[in-house]
Amino acid sequence: MLPISTLCAPVSDAPDLFQNENEALEKARAIHAAADADADDYRQSLAELIGHYERLMRETRRLIGRSDRAEREMQALAQQLAHRATHDALTGVFNRSAVIERTTKVLRHDSAVMIILDIDEFKRVNDDFGHPAGDAVIMGIVECLRRIVGERGFIGRVGGEEFTVLLPAHEPAEALRQAEKMREAIGRHVFASPVDRRVTASFGVSANPPGTDFDTAYGFADAALYRAKRGGRNRVEFANP
Numbered sequence: 001m002l003p004i005s006t007l008c009a010p011v012s013d014a015p016d017l018f019q020n021e022n023e024a025l026e027k028a029r030a031i032h033a034a035a036d037a038d039a040d041d042y043r044q045s046l047a048e049l050i051g052h053y054e055r056l057m058r059e060t061r062r063l064i065g066r067s068d069r070a071e072r073e074m075q076a077l078a079q080q081l082a083h084r085a086t087h088d089a090l091t092g093v094f095n096r097s098a099v100i101e102r103t104t105k106v107l108r109h110d111s112a113v114m115i116i117l118d119i120d121e122f123k124r125v126n127d128d129f130g131h132p133a134g135d136a137v138i139m140g141i142v143e144c145l146r147r148i149v150g151e152r153g154f155i156g157r158v159g160g161e162e163f164t165v166l167l168p169a170h171e172p173a174e175a176l177r178q179a180e181k182m183r184e185a186i187g188r189h190v191f192a193s194p195v196d197r198r199v200t201a202s203f204g205v206s207a208n209p210p211g212t213d214f215d216t217a218y219g220f221a222d223a224a225l226y227r228a229k230r231g232g233r234n235r236v237e238f239a240n241p
Contacts, residue, residue: 096157
């Protein structure tokens with residue numbers, strides 16, 4: 001066991017990172033204070049100070065550059081995390097929580113039309129061709145929706161094969177035309193091998209005045225979607241509360 005005096009000994013100071021610079025500075029101060037210092041002493045001291053100053057400037061620039069890179073990387077990481085928290089990992093469209101948040105925000109002050117669509121008989125696609133093929137079908141559906149929705153609204157994936165489209169400040173008639181375009185685009189879309197069949201989707205649409213909550217808007221559209229499914233699939237139904 002170490003003696004108590006050793007255990008209680010004070011921790012030595014950390015090494016001085018600027019020892020060489022401090023020594024050069026003290027030497028310059030001594031020369032400046034010496035009455036008999038000549039020009040050569042001053043030049044030598046000044047040269048040493050210049051060399052140390054340039055080294056410190058180089059190190060400072062390097063550290064600033066490293067700090068800037070670290071800050072940019074942190075900002076990029078924060079953006080990635082924020083994106084992952086609000087977007088579906090497979091398709092890149094909004095996830096369910098983001099759909100609820102954005103819909104609530106829009107309907108607080110504006111009217112909006114909600115469209116819910118569900119891929120018809122999607123389980124058969126997974127059963128016949130496997131889940132990778134099912135994922136490819138989902139990606140194809142999103143591609144069709146993006147072409148039609150554009151910047152007029154936003155798309156969300158709220159379930160395995162169920163999606164929402166919110167169209168703020170849209171008249172019901174125009175929204176129904178948009179839903180029909182989506183339905184037709186999906187029906188015409190050629191999906192990659194091994195999917196060798198036509199894929200369709202059913203749609204439910206609800207028109208919602210300002211102040212409508214998400215559950216109400218979703219509930220009406222979901223009821224219309226249910227009627228579309230019972231009515232033979234591959235169709236658009238409008239909810240008229």
